[in-house]
Amino acid sequence: MADIELRNLTKRFGDLVAVDSVDLDVEAGEVMCLLGPSGCGKTTTLRMIGGLEWATEGDIFIAGKLVNNLKPAQRDIAMVFQFYALYPSLTVTENLAFPLHAEKVDKAEIERRVTRIARILELDHALNRIPGRLSEGEKQRVAVGRAIIRNPQCFLFDEPLSRLDIALRQEMRGQIKMLLADLNKASVIVTHDQIEALTIGDRIAVMRDGLIEQVASPHEIFASPANVFVAGFIGTPQMNLIAGRSTKPGGGGGLGLSLCNQDIALPLAPDAAAAGAEVTVGVRPRGFDLASESAADTLSGRVDLIEPMGAETLLHLKTEAEELRVVTDHRSAPAHGANVHVRPRAGQIHLFDEHGGRIGA
Ligand code: ATP
Numbered sequence: 001m002a003d004i005e006l007r008n009l010t011k012r013f014g015d016l017v018a019v020d021s022v023d024l025d026v027e028a029g030e031v032m033c034l035l036g037p038s039g040c041g042k043t044t045t046l047r048m049i050g051g052l053e054w055a056t057e058g059d060i061f062i063a064g065k066l067v068n069n070l071k072p073a074q075r076d077i078a079m080v081f082q083f084y085a086l087y088p089s090l091t092v093t094e095n096l097a098f099p100l101h102a103e104k105v106d107k108a109e110i111e112r113r114v115t116r117i118a119r120i121l122e123l124d125h126a127l128n129r130i131p132g133r134l135s136e137g138e139k140q141r142v143a144v145g146r147a148i149i150r151n152p153q154c155f156l157f158d159e160p161l162s163r164l165d166i167a168l169r170q171e172m173r174g175q176i177k178m179l180l181a182d183l184n185k186a187s188v189i190v191t192h193d194q195i196e197a198l199t200i201g202d203r204i205a206v207m208r209d210g211l212i213e214q215v216a217s218p219h220e221i222f223a224s225p226a227n228v229f230v231a232g233f234i235g236t237p238q239m240n241l242i243a244g245r246s247t248k249p250g251g252g253g254g255l256g257l258s259l260c261n262q263d264i265a266l267p268l269a270p271d272a273a274a275a276g277a278e279v280t281v282g283v284r285p286r287g288f289d290l291a292s293e294s295a296a297d298t299l300s301g302r303v304d305l306i307e308p309m310g311a312e313t314l315l316h317l318k319t320e321a322e323e324l325r326v327v328t329d330h331r332s333a334p335a336h337g338a339n340v341h342v343r344p345r346a347g348q349i350h351l352f353d354e355h356g357g358r359i360g361a
Contacts, residue, residue, distance in 0.1 A: 001064050003028045003154055003186030004049060009058035011044050011210075018044045020210035021058070026154070026186040031177070033201035034190045037233070041210040042190040043158055049188060050079050050156050063153050076153040080160050084143030086131040092118070093127045095142050099150045117145040120179055137168040144176065148183065155180070155187040161196060173199050194234055198222070206230050228280055228356040237285045237314055237325050239350070244281050246273040254297065255351075257281065260319035265296045267346035272359055279359070280352040285314065285327040287348030290334075291341040298341040299324065303334055317342070 002025035011019040019041040026032040034042040047053035049060055051072035060067050067075050086095050093114055100110045118124050121141040131139055140160065148155065160176070161169045177200050180187050191197050197204045198218040205215045206229075214226040225231035231239050244259040248270075255268040259281060266281070273279050291298045301317030301324055308314075313333035317324040317340065326342050334340050351359040 002026055002061075003030075003063055004032075004188065005059075005061040005064075006045070006049070007059040007061070009045065009048060009060065010056050011041070011048060011053065012056045017210050019048070022210075022212055024205055024212065024215065026188060028186055029181075029184040030202045031180050031187045031189060031200055033197035033204045034188060034207060035192065035194060035197040035201075035204050035233075036207035036213075038192060040207040042192075042207055045207075046156050046158055046188060046190045050077055051075050077156055078147035078150060078152040078154075079156045079158070080144055080147045081158045084140060086139060086142055086146075088131050091128050091130055092123055092134070092138075092142055095131070096123075096145050096149055099146060103150065113149050117149050120182070121145050121175065137164055137172065140164060140172065141175070144179070148179070152185070154185050155183075157187065157189040159190055159192070162191075162193070169196070176200060194236075198234075206233060208233075224358065225282070225350065226358050228282070228352050231282045231350055231352070235284055237327065239282045239284045240322075240324050241352075242281045242283070242322055242324070244279050246275055246277045246279055248275040260299055260301070260321045260324070262299055262319070263296075264299060266344060266349055267297065268349060268351060269360075272351055273353075278354040280356065281344075282350035282352065283344045283348060285325040287345050288324075288326045288342040289345055290326075290328060290332060291343045294341045295343070298343045300339060300341045303336050303338045303340060306333065306336055315340070 004026040006022050006024040009019060009022040022045060034045060036042055044053060048055050051070060055068060062075055096114045096117060097110050118127055123138065123141055126134060126138055161172050164172060173196060189200060201218055203215055203217055204221050206213045208229055214221060214230045221230060221234055225234060228241055232241055242259050244257045247256045247258050254265040255270055255272050256265050294300050299319060301319040303315055304318040305316035306313060308330060311330055312327050313330045315326045315328060315333065317326055353359050
């Protein structure tokens with residue numbers, strides 16, 4: 001039995017279906033990230049789990065108990081929001097201890113838990129300060145500490161790091177990951193930041209238009225996206241998604257395709273797509289090798305734009321039909337206007353059918 005179970009969970013706002021028949025299990029000790037573009041229904045899903053929004057249809061179980069009709073306070077959950085509200089006149093110690101006073105926990109136990117949380121979140125030095133004398137990162141850590149100090153059944157985070165600058169985010173991602181691993185509870189984190197989801201999540205649920213498109217580990221989402229939406233959403237720079245048609249037979253024994261108005265044989269099973277089938281080929285910008293000359297397994301294009309990225313360089317290649325994004329080592333980057341040939345690397349090629357669904361493992 002999972003700690004959080006969503007069954008056919010649906011939320012309508014008038015005619016708008018914000019969350020559409022979502023099924024999701026989050027196990028004890030698991031961190032599930034809800035990831036997707038703005039408006040896809042992440043926050044509404046989280047708010048329904050937390051009891052801040054009623055479900056239009058479907059069921060929510062926490063630790064096996066149906067909680068649809070329970071108020072937030074009766075669900076034994078802790079929530080951390082983007083806009084944390086600390087008590088401005090209370091010290092960090094008092095802010096952290098606040099939920100425990102409400103639960104009438106005894107003084108020695110309060111002291112023990114505050115000390116432990118402050119140590120984990122590196123707040124020891126600031127225990128006697130009021131929020132007005134804390135940095136943004138410290139305030140956010142107090143908000144996280146106050147949520148987890150009660151030892152609830154599960155944790156819900158809504159964009160917990162979005163207000164922090166990049167350096168602090170990076171630091172707090174690590175801290176939150178360690179903290180949650182220690183607690184062994186089910187956690188759901190809403191984010192639109194894919195790096196956050198890939199680094200913190202044990203699994204990621206990618207959402208679009210109220211639907212879950214794929215639920216899988218960060219590695220699987222990246223290595224085997226279930227469809228073109230997930231493929232294009234995860235990974236920077238964005239995966240090339242090239243419309244093509246299967247032609248037979250493939251030269252060199254691979255899968256013959258017409259891509260970018262060029263004939264190419266890709267190192268895939270020759271029967272991966274039927275002759276004449278419309279497909280989309282996905283190759284990440286780092287999934288190409290530069291070739292010295294045109295060949296049966298290369299695509300050619302002209303360097304239209306060069307974006308230096310430090311050790312690597314992002315090339316935009318103009319072909320007859322589409323633009324290709326290719327990442328190379330900055331030392332081997334060709335010049336602007338050069339005609340270059342790129343070879344999609346075996347094992348780095350994703351094939352999708354006419355409906356955008358993945359073909360093959
Ligand atoms: P964001 O990342 O921008 O917060 P999200 O994925 O969390 O987006 P939600 O906030 O869950 O998306 O919203 C899903 C859809 O439901 C959106 O179209 C939004 O406008 C709509 N919506 C959310 N709350 C309400 C509400 N109270 N009344 C009407 N529509 C709402």
